[in-house]
Amino acid sequence: MTVVKILRFLMWKFLLLVTVIVGVTTLMFVLTRLSGDAAALLSPPEASDEVVEATRVRLGLDQPVLVQYFDAVVGAFTLDFGSSFVTGQAAGALVLERLAPSLSIVVPGLLLAALLAATIGTYAALHQADARGRLLMAGAFVLDGIPYFLVALVLVLVLAINLRWLPATGGGGSASLVIPIIVLTIQGFATMSRLTRGQLIDALSQGPVTMAKAKGLPARTVLFKHAVPLAVPPLIAYLGILFSFLIGSLLILEPLLNYAGIGQLLVRSVNQRDFPAVQACVFVIAVLITVVNIVMDVLVRVLDPRLRTKVA
Amino acid sequence: MTAESLPRAAVPAAPKTPKTPGRMREIFAKAWRNPTGRIGFVLLAVLALAALFAPLLAPHDPTVQILPAADTAPFWLGGDGGYLLGTDSLGRDVLSRILYGLRLSLLIGIVAATISAALGLFLGIVAGWYEKGIGKVLMRLADIQFAVPFVAVGIALTAVLGPGLTPVLVILSVWGWTTYARTIANSVSQVKRQDFVTAARTLGASTPRIMLRHITPSILAPVVVLWSTSAGVLILAESGLSLLGLGVQAPAFSLGSMLADGQIALRLSWWSVLFPGAALLLIVLAFNMIGDALRDAFNPSSALVPKNPELV
Numbered sequence: 256m257t258v259v260k261i262l263r264f265l266m267w268k269f270l271l272l273v274t275v276i277v278g279v280t281t282l283m284f285v286l287t288r289l290s291g292d293a294a295a296l297l298s299p300p301e302a303s304d305e306v307v308e309a310t311r312v313r314l315g316l317d318q319p320v321l322v323q324y325f326d327a328v329v330g331a332f333t334l335d336f337g338s339s340f341v342t343g344q345a346a347g348a349l350v351l352e353r354l355a356p357s358l359s360i361v362v363p364g365l366l367l368a369a370l371l372a373a374t375i376g377t378y379a380a381l382h383q384a385d386a387r388g389r390l391l392m393a394g395a396f397v398l399d400g401i402p403y404f405l406v407a408l409v410l411v412l413v414l415a416i417n418l419r420w421l422p423a424t425g426g427g428g429s430a431s432l433v434i435p436i437i438v439l440t441i442q443g444f445a446t447m448s449r450l451t452r453g454q455l456i457d458a459l460s461q462g463p464v465t466m467a468k469a470k471g472l473p474a475r476t477v478l479f480k481h482a483v484p485l486a487v488p489p490l491i492a493y494l495g496i497l498f499s500f501l502i503g504s505l506l507i508l509e510p511l512l513n514y515a516g517i518g519q520l521l522v523r524s525v526n527q528r529d530f531p532a533v534q535a536c537v538f539v540i541a542v543l544i545t546v547v548n549i550v551m552d553v554l555v556r557v558l559d560p561r562l563r564t565k566v567a
Numbered sequence: 568m569t570a571e572s573l574p575r576a577a578v579p580a581a582p583k584t585p586k587t588p589g590r591m592r593e594i595f596a597k598a599w600r601n602p603t604g605r606i607g608f609v610l611l612a613v614l615a616l617a618a619l620f621a622p623l624l625a626p627h628d629p630t631v632q633i634l635p636a637a638d639t640a641p642f643w644l645g646g647d648g649g650y651l652l653g654t655d656s657l658g659r660d661v662l663s664r665i666l667y668g669l670r671l672s673l674l675i676g677i678v679a680a681t682i683s684a685a686l687g688l689f690l691g692i693v694a695g696w697y698e699k700g701i702g703k704v705l706m707r708l709a710d711i712q713f714a715v716p717f718v719a720v721g722i723a724l725t726a727v728l729g730p731g732l733t734p735v736l737v738i739l740s741v742w743g744w745t746t747y748a749r750t751i752a753n754s755v756s757q758v759k760r761q762d763f764v765t766a767a768r769t770l771g772a773s774t775p776r777i778m779l780r781h782i783t784p785s786i787l788a789p790v791v792v793l794w795s796t797s798a799g800v801l802i803l804a805e806s807g808l809s810l811l812g813l814g815v816q817a818p819a820f821s822l823g824s825m826l827a828d829g830q831i832a833l834r835l836s837w838w839s840v841l842f843p844g845a846a847l848l849l850i851v852l853a854f855n856m857i858g859d860a861l862r863d864a865f866n867p868s869s870a871l872v873p874k875n876p877e878l879v
Contacts, residue, residue, distance in 0.1 A: 271707075271710060273653070275711050278714075279715050280710030282715060283715075286727060287723055384847070396859075399846055400799070402803045402806060402844070402851070404826070407827070409841065458576065499713065503716040503844075506811075507808075511810055522718070522811060525723050525726065540714070540716060541714035544712075545710075
């Protein structure tokens with residue numbers, strides 16, 4: 256890749272990021288503003304009209320909608336989302352506080368899923384025809400169909416309620432990470448091992464790999480030097496998609512397990528009409544997903560021998 | 568693929584638009600010959616029949632609460648009253664509720680999958696036909712959507728439209744379009760350069776007519792494949808939203824809302840969670856098996872396409 260091409264590529268990706276930020280801010284702005292009167296909802300139920308009006312002014316909801324929208328977009332780019340309607344804390348800080356607990360389950364889950372998938376997928380690809388390879392894939396197929404929230408409930412039932420090994424809900428220190436990490440790992444690795452197997456089988460039948468085999472190179476060399484480099488790039492691209500799956504599933508998993516992460520915060524903020532917190536959560540999630548996928552995209556371009564030769 | 572779009576000087580007969588109905592039947596026949604596909608079709612048929620004949624099959628009224636019989640274990644675990652799958656914490660028969668719950672779950676999945684397929688088909692054709700203009704805009708929209716967790720939008724939409732099935736159906740039907748649109752836009756941009764399209768154009772067919780009569784039939788197969796896997800995913804998505812208290816409201820219920828009811832009483836009656844969960848798993852497996860077999864029949868090498876990247 257020439258420097259100009261790299262710069263152009265990065266510029267396009269930056270533009271994508273900007274579009275995504277404006278897009279998600281707009282989407283959530285429209286939806287939350289349509290969802291009823293936040294001032295009334297955040298005032299005590301028996302509050303008089305004056306009190307509600309005062310709340311409205313305090314929250315800045317008396318401003319024209321366009322001004323509010325403009326503020327929301329500018330806020331997203333200056334990382335100033337305002338203060339949470341509920342706690343009064345800066346919404347950005349509130350979200351960052353919740354980000355670490357979420358990432359500390361998503362990142363291990365993603366890595367474990369990738370590791371398991373690489374092992375199982377490779378094994379199954381090399382043992383395509385025999386019973387063990389097929390059994391593994393049948394297992395992956397069934398696991399693929401199990402809803403992750405059901406996995407979470409079963410784990411709570413077995414590990415927390417029956418065996419009492421682990422806390423059933425969040426807030427139990429590092430032990431409360433275990434169940435969500437297992438859930439996310441299971442959610443991720445099944446599809447990915449099937450993909451790994453498919454990619455590797457595909458790679459093993461491609462020209463350069465057949466050539467290496469024909470030259471009489473040892474099986475190990477053929478696999479790691481020739482087949483794996485062809486199989487890995489699409490899997491890395493999928494890893495980015497998987498990351499967004501896992502982040503998305505936090506919105507159901509965290510409330511279910513009462514785990515204090517960004518997913519729980521977002522769900523609660525939407526329910527409470529805490530607009531600044533909603534905007535901050537969605538911003539962080541969208542930027543995270545987009546940036547991770549851009550990084551994966553770059554990795555794919557660097558690693559894929561086919562793309563490398565094409566671009567150079 | 569360079570476009571050879573100019574009609575040749577002397578064309579004896581206009582190239583025919585490929586006929587899909589024949590090809591479709593062929594794909595289904597091929598999928599039926601595949602053991603995975605056959606198990607899937609049979610499983611789905613059994614589940615659909617169970618839902619259809621729920622009034623005949625259910626041993627109890629699914630909504631009648633017999634509080635003294637609450638949390639009764641299945642009889643084979645020593646529970647009284649001869650309940651095959653036990654009762655939930657309100658004393659309702661779990662088996663009867665699963666049979667009735669299947670109805671809404673299947674209905675939601677099928678309706679939402681069909682609407683999003685239609686939407687995705689339409690937008691995909693438009694995006695593929697007008698690759699440079701609207702197509703670019705649509706693909707950016709898909710990028711934005713990818714970065715937003717659909718659960719957050721689902722909750723916000725419920726806040727706008729009020730609790731119930733409508734917001735969930737809307738979000739599930741709308742959110743799925745991107746998977747279709749990406750796939751279809753790709754096929755359309757290839758198909759539109761083929762001779763039968765040029766021929767139709769030369770014969771004076773209008774753009775909408777070409778899209779409807781010539782493009783749509785030739786790209787319907789991948790839509791059917793995607794439809795099948797997405798139905799399972801959508802049923803899961805509905806269950807996930809149910810866990811957050813969204814979706815079907817009592818007295819109506821789906822398998823997902825059974826999970827939501829049951830998880831509160833997980834300690835007392837695990838059967839009121841695990842059995843509906845198992846039913847959910849069977850549905851998803853059936854759809855996945857059919858989807859896999861159809862995909863293999865349609866294009867053996869595309870088995871690597873990850874299913875439904877948009878919904879978790």
